[in-house]
Amino acid sequence: xxxxxxxxxxxxxFDPVQGIKGDKADVAVKDGKIVKSTExxxxxxxxxxxxxxxxxxAVEIHAHIxxxxxxxxxxxxxxxKLFTYTPKKKGSRMAGGFSIPTTFKTGYEYARMxxxxxxxxxxxxxxxxxxHEEMKDTPIxxxxxYPVFGNNWFVMEYLxxxxxxxxxxxxxxxxxxxxxxxxxxxxxxxxxxxxWGLNCLTVNDPVPYFDITPAEIMTGLMKTNEYLGLPxxxxxxxNSLGNPGNYTVTLDSLKLAEGIKANNKFGRETVLHSTxxxxxxxxxxxWGNFESKSKExxxxxxxxxxxxxxxxxxxxxxxxxxxxxxxxxxxxxxxxHLKWANVDVELETAAGIxxxxxxxxxxxxxxxxxxxxxxxxxAKDPMRCFITTDHPxxxxxxxxxxxxxxxxxxxxxxxxxxxxxxxxxxxDATHIAxxxxxxxxxxxAQMTRAGPAKSLGLASIYGGLAPxxxxxxxxxxxxxxxxxxxxxxxxxxxSAAFVMKTGTPVVxxxxxxxxxxxxxxxxDAKVNENPQVMxxxxxxxxxxxxxxxxxxxxxxxxxxxxxxxxxxxxxx
Amino acid sequence: xxxxxxxIKTQPELFLEADNISPDAFAGKKAAEITTLHAxxxxxxxxxxxxxxxxxxxxxxxxxxxxxxKGDVSRVKYIGMKMSAGxxxxxxxxxxxxxAWMQGGKLTAKGNVDAFAGIxxxxxxxxIEGNAGNYLGAAYRGDWRGMQGGLIRVKGNAGSDIGYxxxxxxxxxEGNADVHIATHAEGGKVVIKGDAKSKIGGQMVEGEIIVxxxxxxxxxxxxxxxxxxxxxxxTKATFALFHGDLGERHPKRKGQVVYGKLYQKI
Numbered sequence: 001x002x003x004x005x006x007x008x009x010x011x012x013x014f015d016p017v018q019g020i021k022g023d024k025a026d027v028a029v030k031d032g033k034i035v036k037s038t039e040x041x042x043x044x045x046x047x048x049x050x051x052x053x054x055x056x057x058a059v060e061i062h063a064h065i066x067x068x069x070x071x072x073x074x075x076x077x078x079x080x081k082l083f084t085y086t087p088k089k090k091g092s093r094m095a096g097g098f099s100i101p102t103t104f105k106t107g108y109e110y111a112r113m114x115x116x117x118x119x120x121x122x123x124x125x126x127x128x129x130x131x132h133e134e135m136k137d138t139p140i141x142x143x144x145x146y147p148v149f150g151n152n153w154f155v156m157e158y159l160x161x162x163x164x165x166x167x168x169x170x171x172x173x174x175x176x177x178x179x180x181x182x183x184x185x186x187x188x189x190x191x192x193x194x195x196w197g198l199n200c201l202t203v204n205d206p207v208p209y210f211d212i213t214p215a216e217i218m219t220g221l222m223k224t225n226e227y228l229g230l231p232x233x234x235x236x237x238x239n240s241l242g243n244p245g246n247y248t249v250t251l252d253s254l255k256l257a258e259g260i261k262a263n264n265k266f267g268r269e270t271v272l273h274s275t276x277x278x279x280x281x282x283x284x285x286x287w288g289n290f291e292s293k294s295k296e297x298x299x300x301x302x303x304x305x306x307x308x309x310x311x312x313x314x315x316x317x318x319x320x321x322x323x324x325x326x327x328x329x330x331x332x333x334x335x336x337h338l339k340w341a342n343v344d345v346e347l348e349t350a351a352g353i354x355x356x357x358x359x360x361x362x363x364x365x366x367x368x369x370x371x372x373x374x375x376x377x378x379a380k381d382p383m384r385c386f387i388t389t390d391h392p393x394x395x396x397x398x399x400x401x402x403x404x405x406x407x408x409x410x411x412x413x414x415x416x417x418x419x420x421x422x423x424x425x426x427x428d429a430t431h432i433a434x435x436x437x438x439x440x441x442x443x444x445a446q447m448t449r450a451g452p453a454k455s456l457g458l459a460s461i462y463g464g465l466a467p468x469x470x471x472x473x474x475x476x477x478x479x480x481x482x483x484x485x486x487x488x489x490x491x492x493x494x495s496a497a498f499v500m501k502t503g504t505p506v507v508x509x510x511x512x513x514x515x516x517x518x519x520x521x522x523x524d525a526k527v528n529e530n531p532q533v534m535x536x537x538x539x540x541x542x543x544x545x546x547x548x549x550x551x552x553x554x555x556x557x558x559x560x561x562x563x564x565x566x567x568x569x570x571x572x
Numbered sequence: 573x574x575x576x577x578x579x580i581k582t583q584p585e586l587f588l589e590a591d592n593i594s595p596d597a598f599a600g601k602k603a604a605e606i607t608t609l610h611a612x613x614x615x616x617x618x619x620x621x622x623x624x625x626x627x628x629x630x631x632x633x634x635x636x637x638x639x640x641x642k643g644d645v646s647r648v649k650y651i652g653m654k655m656s657a658g659x660x661x662x663x664x665x666x667x668x669x670x671x672a673w674m675q676g677g678k679l680t681a682k683g684n685v686d687a688f689a690g691i692x693x694x695x696x697x698x699x700i701e702g703n704a705g706n707y708l709g710a711a712y713r714g715d716w717r718g719m720q721g722g723l724i725r726v727k728g729n730a731g732s733d734i735g736y737x738x739x740x741x742x743x744x745x746e747g748n749a750d751v752h753i754a755t756h757a758e759g760g761k762v763v764i765k766g767d768a769k770s771k772i773g774g775q776m777v778e779g780e781i782i783v784x785x786x787x788x789x790x791x792x793x794x795x796x797x798x799x800x801x802x803x804x805x806x807t808k809a810t811f812a813l814f815h816g817d818l819g820e821r822h823p824k825r826k827g828q829v830v831y832g833k834l835y836q837k838i
Binding site: 076080 | 615712715821
């Protein structure tokens with residue numbers, strides 16, 4: 001018989017939801033939920049966490065871990081798998097891959113680091129079935145996926161005419177059809193413009209034919225999001241990603257949130273999430289005078305309270321970049337001459353994939369490394385700045401523990417800076433060498449648990465240890481009261497001592513012991529009947545789509561057996 | 573230098589993956605310990621001792637270790653994989669991946685070897701006295717970093733796709749070679765002393781291909797430049813020099829555009 005009651009005893013607990021900052025406390029679990037310890041019977045199984053760090057399961061807000069573009073990465077990079085496979089073990093299947101791991105490895109590795117909820121950051125609606133099939137095959141972690149809206153023909157046509165109610169009805173329909181979680185925007189307008197061989201490199205570049213600007217798309221989608229009252233805010237990958245001098249475009253995009261108010265029942269206070277900010281905080285006007293503009297960007301983020309960001313930290317590995325920003329990937333393959341895969345997704349989006357080596361011997365990569373960390377270190381409110389690598393774009397998610405090490409230790413950063421080939425030039429172009437901030441475990445819990453959960457509108461379920469929340473708990477072999485070397489941080493967070501997912505132990509001493517009770521999270525938004533939008537959908541499917549409506553939506557067959565539906569009522 | 577002799581006694585039913593037959597894995601081990609090193613047959617893990625008699629102890633380091641592989645190992649893959657020093661002599665035919673990712677030392681195959689010999693090679697010497705299969709000195713599937721250094725010499729013929737994505741080092745084929753030579757190369761040198769067929773230097777950016785015999789079909793992206801007398805592997809002769817692949821990007825160095833060079837003996 002599996003126990004349903006657990007008492008995780010005597011750990012150093014870090015829980016921003018309850019404001020617990022490393023006090024010795026017990027965490028009680030019953031029937032998959034956190035409860036007060038007085039509610040446990042004498043049969044509760046005791047997990048001894050003394051001398052260890054206890055946090056809620058971590059929440060990943062942005063990673064590319066399922067779907068056609070991830071799978072094409074796996075297909076066209078057999079070399080990424082070379083020498084990485086581990087054989088089947090008692091609790092786990094054969095798994096492998098480095099920057100684009102198999103679905104199984106994705107689930108196992110997140111769980112081993114104490115992550116229990118992950119969001120797939122870009123779901124092409126037309127291929128939503130594939131995304132869900134992969135999520136279904138990813139064990140342990142709860143997952144949701146963000147369908148992409150920023151280059152969608154319906155969206156551009158409705159927003160061009162400021163028809164927010166129609167955009168909302170279409171959005172609700174698409175979230176339902178694709179079993180999606182949030183409004184994702186990738187290079188708004190730019191990916192569509194690329195169909196004409198163009199791009200939108202500022203927020204005011206008009207999209208050919210549609211004659212709408214990225215600023216209008218983003219503003220319209222923020223309004224749509226708040227009209228519907230979705231749990232997450234609009235989630236945007238801004239224009240001009242990866243180009244020197246792009247920080248002004250970033251500031252222009254962030255400013256669009258001014259004056260827009262959050263409207264939802266989930267406790268979310270923000271209206272815009274700006275993702276992988278590292279790629280958008282560049283100064284200079286070429287690769288020679290390329291420099292960090294993290295300060296300019298973070299000064300604004302710190303002031304403007306209705307936006308959240310994630311870092312997109314560069315891990316200095318060989319990785320696989322993949323994004324719905326088609327023109328960017330073409331630009332990248334022209335730069336590094338490595339193989340390029342690309343696809344256009346009909347009326348909706350596109351995607352490209354190019355391998356990339358972030359080398360510690362290349363000045364630009366060294367500066368990128370610094371910018372990602374600077375963003376996290378400059379954040380005044382850790383509840384609004386989250387740690388990511390934009391997996392696998394700036395590096396694989398399996399490197400999170402190394403990023404924690406760099407953020408939590410000046411010595412670790414110093415050691416890394418000194419061993420760079422161009423360390424003096426890198427130091428001149430960045431702020432990192434002068435920063436003495438070391439992230440606390442409490443701030444880490446804010447940036448990896450409570451913060452992302454709140455931005456996602458899931459703060460009542462995930463990211464905390466308050467009674468009533470899901471029993472997702474991670475225990476690390478890390479004693480905050482004893483002195484430690486920086487590498488011990490990385491070691492402890494790489495391989496948790498104990499991880500529980502919805503009340504089921506899934507990791508013990510770094511080994512997978514159960515495939516858990518994985519769920520797919522999606523948003524069911526109800527709107528008033530809208531015959532015009534339904535007619536537009538039928539019309540576009542007849543005229544343009546290569547599939548019929550009946551072969552488009554994610555039916556039960558594709559969805560994991562354990563969906564968690566977040567309901568939203570936006571009927572007027 | 574100490575010599576370890578491994579003699580096959582039981583043929584695998586499937587193919588045997590024996591990447592542990594290398595001076596690096598044997599170094600510092602006695603014969604009895606060597607028999608306990610693992611090898612895979614299909615998805616099952618066994619030991620070398622199940623398939624081989626092992627006699628002689630290895631030297632303290634890879635450099636002090638010579639391995640002689642006796643018997644029919646035509647169903648054994650990965651002999652000498654990743655070896656960094658020392659010597660391996662394979663007396664008869666071997667299967668795929670001989671000397672794959674080799675970094676140093678000397679590996680001599682007295683018979684024929686199958687595909688992927690010396691792939692991703694970084695250094696050392698790989699001598700194949702018989703014929704080599706396809707993908708000799710090539711890159712691993714998908715990788716753009718092929719052979720980086722070292723020397724591969726084939727006394728017989730070689731198959732197709734040799735030197736695929738080559739970046740450095742030298743491949744000398746004393747006999748003939750099949751189609752696709754040094755495709756995507758960005759460096760290195762391939763010498764074919766016999767005849768070459770077609771698709772030679774396709775998408776080549778840099779590097780050299782030297783053909784002593786005939787070429788069935790020249791790639792359209794190669795342009796004749798001039799005749800040039802050069803010395804190749806001890807032979808001095810006049811060759812026609814072609815630049816290519818003109819359909820590919822080419823870097824500039826010291827103001828000069830760098831091309832792949834294809835020489836054909838006149």
